[in-house]
Amino acid sequence: MRRHLAAARTTLALTTGSQRAIRERNASAWLLPDDGSRFDRTQVENMRRFDDNDEVDLVIVGCGAGGATLAQRMAHAGWSVVCLEAGPFWDPDTEWVSDEAGSHHLYWTEPRVISGADPVPMGSNNSGRGVGGSTVHFAGFVPRLHPSDFSTRTDDGVGADWPIRYEDLRPSYERIEQELPVAGQYWPWGDPHAYRHAPHPVGGNGEIFLRGAAAAGIEARVGPVAITNGRFGNRPHCVYRGFCLQGCKVNAKGSTLITHVPDALAHGAEIRTEAMATAIETDAEGRYATGVRYLRGGREHLQRARTVAVAGYAIETPRLLLNSANRRFPEGLCNDHDLVGRYVMVQGAPQTAGRFTQEIRAYKAPPPEVSSEAFYETDPTRAYKRGFSVQTVSPLPITWAEHVAAQGHWGHDLRRYMQDYIHWATLGALCELLPQAGNRVTLATERDRYGLPVADFSYSQCDNDRAVIAAARTVMEDILRAAGATEVITIERYAHLVGGCRMAQDAEHGVVDGDLRSFAVPNLLITDGSVLPTQGAANPALTIMALVDRAAARLTAGARAGLRAPAGGGAR
Amino acid sequence: MPARRPPARRTVPSGEAGRRFPGFDVLDQADAWDPATAATVLQRLQLQPDLRFFTCAEEACAGALLDLLLAQDGPPQRPEVPVLQMIDARLAETQTDGWRYQDMPEDGDAWRATLRALDEDAADRHGAPFAALPAEQQRRLVQTVQDLHGKDWHGMPAAHVWSLWTRYACTAFYSHPWAWNEIGFGGPAYPRGYARLGVGARERWEHPDADPRDPAADSQERT
Numbered sequence: 001m002r003r004h005l006a007a008a009r010t011t012l013a014l015t016t017g018s019q020r021a022i023r024e025r026n027a028s029a030w031l032l033p034d035d036g037s038r039f040d041r042t043q044v045e046n047m048r049r050f051d052d053n054d055e056v057d058l059v060i061v062g063c064g065a066g067g068a069t070l071a072q073r074m075a076h077a078g079w080s081v082v083c084l085e086a087g088p089f090w091d092p093d094t095e096w097v098s099d100e101a102g103s104h105h106l107y108w109t110e111p112r113v114i115s116g117a118d119p120v121p122m123g124s125n126n127s128g129r130g131v132g133g134s135t136v137h138f139a140g141f142v143p144r145l146h147p148s149d150f151s152t153r154t155d156d157g158v159g160a161d162w163p164i165r166y167e168d169l170r171p172s173y174e175r176i177e178q179e180l181p182v183a184g185q186y187w188p189w190g191d192p193h194a195y196r197h198a199p200h201p202v203g204g205n206g207e208i209f210l211r212g213a214a215a216a217g218i219e220a221r222v223g224p225v226a227i228t229n230g231r232f233g234n235r236p237h238c239v240y241r242g243f244c245l246q247g248c249k250v251n252a253k254g255s256t257l258i259t260h261v262p263d264a265l266a267h268g269a270e271i272r273t274e275a276m277a278t279a280i281e282t283d284a285e286g287r288y289a290t291g292v293r294y295l296r297g298g299r300e301h302l303q304r305a306r307t308v309a310v311a312g313y314a315i316e317t318p319r320l321l322l323n324s325a326n327r328r329f330p331e332g333l334c335n336d337h338d339l340v341g342r343y344v345m346v347q348g349a350p351q352t353a354g355r356f357t358q359e360i361r362a363y364k365a366p367p368p369e370v371s372s373e374a375f376y377e378t379d380p381t382r383a384y385k386r387g388f389s390v391q392t393v394s395p396l397p398i399t400w401a402e403h404v405a406a407q408g409h410w411g412h413d414l415r416r417y418m419q420d421y422i423h424w425a426t427l428g429a430l431c432e433l434l435p436q437a438g439n440r441v442t443l444a445t446e447r448d449r450y451g452l453p454v455a456d457f458s459y460s461q462c463d464n465d466r467a468v469i470a471a472a473r474t475v476m477e478d479i480l481r482a483a484g485a486t487e488v489i490t491i492e493r494y495a496h497l498v499g500g501c502r503m504a505q506d507a508e509h510g511v512v513d514g515d516l517r518s519f520a521v522p523n524l525l526i527t528d529g530s531v532l533p534t535q536g537a538a539n540p541a542l543t544i545m546a547l548v549d550r551a552a553a554r555l556t557a558g559a560r561a562g563l564r565a566p567a568g569g570g571a572r
Numbered sequence: 573m574p575a576r577r578p579p580a581r582r583t584v585p586s587g588e589a590g591r592r593f594p595g596f597d598v599l600d601q602a603d604a605w606d607p608a609t610a611a612t613v614l615q616r617l618q619l620q621p622d623l624r625f626f627t628c629a630e631e632a633c634a635g636a637l638l639d640l641l642l643a644q645d646g647p648p649q650r651p652e653v654p655v656l657q658m659i660d661a662r663l664a665e666t667q668t669d670g671w672r673y674q675d676m677p678e679d680g681d682a683w684r685a686t687l688r689a690l691d692e693d694a695a696d697r698h699g700a701p702f703a704a705l706p707a708e709q710q711r712r713l714v715q716t717v718q719d720l721h722g723k724d725w726h727g728m729p730a731a732h733v734w735s736l737w738t739r740y741a742c743t744a745f746y747s748h749p750w751a752w753n754e755i756g757f758g759g760p761a762y763p764r765g766y767a768r769l770g771v772g773a774r775e776r777w778e779h780p781d782a783d784p785r786d787p788a789a790d791s792q793e794r795t
Contacts, residue, residue, distance in 0.1 A: 094608050098760035101747035102612035109670035111678070123669035203769040239765025249606065249762045355786055359774065363757060364766040397757050401742035408718065410738065411711070412587065412643040416787045418746070419592045421755040423784065456674065487788055 007186040011194035019232075022178045026072060029179075029233025031262035038092040038251050040262070048268045052301050056080040059292050059305035061277040061320065064133015065544045066528035067311030068256030068264065069176075073552030075267035082303055083264075084275040084294050087130030090257060096136075096247035100398045103246040106130070106137045110454070112315065113444045117460035120346050122315070124245075126497040131271055132257030133313070135541055137245050140225045140253045141368040141391055142182055142542035144173050146190030148377050149536040156378045158385045158434050158464065160343075160533040163505045163514035164550075166191060172546035172553075177224075180254040180542075181232055184223020189373035197229045200238060203365025205392045208356065208425035210370055212483030218475070220372040220390075226254035226541075227366055242363045242394065253366070256545075272296070272303075276450055279324040280308055282521065286328025289524045295450055307555075309516075311528040311548075314344050314500040318441040318530065319455040321501070321511075334501075334511050334520040341441035343502050345535045346459065348431030348469040349495035351393060351403060352476035353424045354485025360425045362394035369394075375475060376537050384467035386432040389537040390476055393428035397421065406491040427479065429472035430495060432537045433465040441500055498540050500530040516551040527551060576602045576610055580617045584754040585745070586650035587643040596779035598752045598759040609760045616748050620657035625664040625680065626687075631656070632703035633687040640710055641741045653751060658744040659683075669739070673732045683740075686733050689726035690717075756781060 023030055033040045050056055058074050060067045063085035071083045087108075090096065097103060108127035114120055128134025147166035152159035170191065183197035199222035202210065206222065213220035227238050227248075238252035251258055261271065279293040281302060291304040310317050318341035322332035332340050369392040376387045395403055397418070403426075404417045438460065443453040461469075469492065477488045504510020507519035512531050518524045529544045536543075582597040584590035599617075602610055626634055638655045639645055661667075663680045676682050687702075693713050694702040702710060720730030745751050752759050758766070758778055768775050 093606075097609040097612045098605070098762045099609055099612050099747070101743055102609070104667060107670060109668055111668070112671045113674050114671050115674035119673055121669070122671040127670060201769055203766075204771045204773070207771050239761070239763065240767075240769060241761040241765045243760070243762070250765075355788070356771070357784055357786070358772045359781060359784070360771060361758070361774070361778070364761075364773075365769050397746040397752065397755060398743050401746045402739065405738040405742055410641050410714075410718070414641075415588045415643045415754070418751075418755050419588070420787055421757060422781060423786075486786055 007192070007194065011186055014194045014196045015198070017196065023233070025175065026076070026179050026260065026263045027266065028072070028259050028262040029235050031266055032234040032251060032258055034234040038249065039258070041091070043262060043265045044089055047265055048270055050080065050082050050270050052303050054080070055304040055306060056082050057305070058307045058309060059084065059303045060309045060311055060527070061292055062133065062311035062313065062316070062528065063131045063256070063261070063271055064128050064311060064313065064528070065135050065256055065541050066548045067309070068132065068260045069545045069548040070309055070311065070527045070552055071269045071271070072260035072264040073549060074555065075264045075269035077556040081264070081269040082305070083269060083271045084277050084292060084303065085131055085271060085273045086276045087273065089131045089271065089273045090136065090247070092247060092249050092251070096249050098241060098243045098246060098249065100246060100396050103137065106247055110448050111446065112454055113446065113456040114459070115456055116439070116458035120457060120459045120494050122457070125495060126346070127313070131261055131273060132255040135255040136247045136257060138541055139368040139393070139539070140227050140244050140366060141371065141539040142177070142180060142224050142226045143371065143373065143389070143538040144190060145536045145538050145543050146376055149534055152386060152534050156385045160435060160502065160504070162533050163503055163510070168514070169546050169550060172549040173542065175549055176542060176545045180226035180259055181228060182224045182226055183229040184225060185221040187221065187224060188219065189376060195224055199223045200225065200227060200229055200366070200369070202369045203240065203362065204360035205362035205394045205425045206365065206369030208354070208360060208483045209392050209427060209479065212479035213372060215482035216478050218372055218479060219374050220370050222370055225366065225368045228252045238366065240365045242365060242367070242396070244366045244368065277312070277320055278450060278452060280310070280320065280333055280524065282326060282328070282333070286326055289521050307523045307525065309525040309527045313528050314497045314530045315441055315455045315457060317526060317528055318500040319443065322443050323452055329520070334518045334524065336520055337508055339502065339511050341500055342437045343435040343499045343533070344439050344441055344457065344459070344497070345433055345435050345499040345532070346494040347496045347535060347537065348433050348465060348472070349428055349493050350431070350469055350473045350476070350490050351426055351428045351493060352473060352480060352488055352490040353403065353426040354480030354483065355420065355487040356423055356425060356485060359422045361422045362425060363396055365394070367392065367394040373537070375472070382471065384464050384471065386434070386468065387537055388429045388431040388468055388472040390427055390429050390472065390479070393426050395426055403491050407489055425480065425483070425485070427476045428495070429476060430537045430539065431465070431468040431472050432535060433468070434462060435499055435502070435534060436462060496535070496540050498529040498532040498535045501526045502533040503531045504533065515554045516547065525551065578602070578614055578617055581651065583651050583750055585644055585748070585750045586646035586652045588754060590754055592781050592783055593753065593756040593779045594782055596753055596756060598749050598757065601759060601777060604764045605760045606762050609762065613749060613760065620654045621661055623657065623660045625660045629691065629701070630684060630687045632701065633691050634659070634683070636703040636710060637687070637690065637714065637737065638741055640707070640714055641737060642745050645707070651750060653745050653748040655741060655744045659740050662740070675729055676732050676736070679736065682736055685726070685728070686736065692726070
């Protein structure tokens, strides 16, 4: 009873709170147009533009969850910031569509090689391109990690301990949740907390999950999702069109394009698009970073900067460091201890679908609806360590066809299964797979259009991984059967992508410290998901943004690093 | 707003009867779609670009393979989703998914190699190219590839070959509004959105399933 009262009290306090502090911290939602268009193009046209020879305070590689958040924080703090983004500056009105196949351009489709015993397909599921990065097409589930995630080595004997605690990250979680903003029911798992915005209504898929979970005695909740429930700034309410994974044309689902980029631009940051970083430059002795080399319009440029942050995600960040080898770092920048590119993680994401006589029509609401973290932590009665979460996923026809084809159906069999589409409810698990040194990004012999060696990502599961995935499958099948499914089918797949430049207490165990600063090059930061030492069973976007929020606060509090070139000639 | 519904026929793709959602045509909703989405979807109903990637031999083999995989095997006058043309265009533009298995060539080369292998199997067993074989023999050859799972097939893991074929085939076929008609999918919904959420709920323009029995349960009864 007391617990429920506390939940109600914190929820009330949050939901009635003023938005003024949020707007002062990050006015992005109020800088979007309120005329029915989705991005103020004059912000792009009037963007401050630096010269390559301007030694800016900070150059960031990549404008996704990590890069855009850092750009906003540092520009807001008065730093001169250039963010290099390989993809375009999206115009959601004209360049995004409510269509699966038509959204192919949202993904990173430059060539990559996948290998290992359990290779991980890339593309739509775990990569992004353009301003906003993969937050443009992420589902929008934004759960926090649990306090237990930060010490799995000590507590469970697996994974790695983080150099920071959950408590270090809590204020950052709260700030980012307010800015996305997050809607959802009071969250009872991990560090219990409330959300500022009410949960969304659920569609057929979410209804089935709630019904099945209740019947099976499993707690499930609506949310947390980065989708506005009611107006937020100039962002409108969700219209439940179901195409969250194709980029939100409504501006209801948060992506950093609309949650952080507008405020970054308003504070003088430059987002330089179609700029593909090729190497990080250092001084002759390799003591500090001096800028970033990049290709734009077929020509090579070098943006000079006093601080460099890499935010290219778990494949491109290690690849860039490895491609930046120099005399001081012959095996790749920051790679003195052979850690760059290692411990890359994906979550096991089996999907279980259940067949119902009634019409589910799962496509009619955001795919992220209902979630359970009841199986998140290590359960001493189980034979495996750590755990999984269960969430709704609502495959659209092409994705569903791949699901059905993966069951071995083809020809008339496939067509007839597909005609049953509206009767299926689908759940997906996120299984915490363990970090392993052999799961890594290396450079292949093949080169891409830019002349750079492409990434080879090798991935193999361990026994604990397989046990967690099997357990998740059983739970999802139980939930769907408890809800009345007459048939269940499960396919194995992966989701998300983190690690590759893990953070640690010291240089022997990680590439960066808890403030995301690299051990080897003091003015080089890594500000994306590649720094995660473990991944928990939570979707990573919120944690990436929270880590960057914290790192940005540490950066602004400290002195501006690096040597300043003599004044003159710059746009400052 | 000018009426955008194209004069295309109200139909489902060749091969199946469309008995689940008779009369449902997602294109009737085209006026409610935003212009960018409408342009993307309606383009699939227009004349597709001429083949540029596949050679004649590959065209014949791929055409037969895709008709089989997607069961577009109705009488000649039935409308077909132009899957071969759609895949040809993707390969010509190297519009890949951004990855390849280490033990497979790049997608375009992989398509050529697997079609050649299929023709070799057909020649070895039946003395004719794949496309010239009767449907039942084609079906058995394709089934052989699927049944190999992870084992080697002409120097490639069969499972990775199967993934290549079905991925490209499903992406093309189920991007087409005729396929949406067949499965009762409501399609794009911006800016209007969906208003009636929940189990058993339908927009007023969505059609109920005319035969909601489980087809899998059905086939179990039959066997």
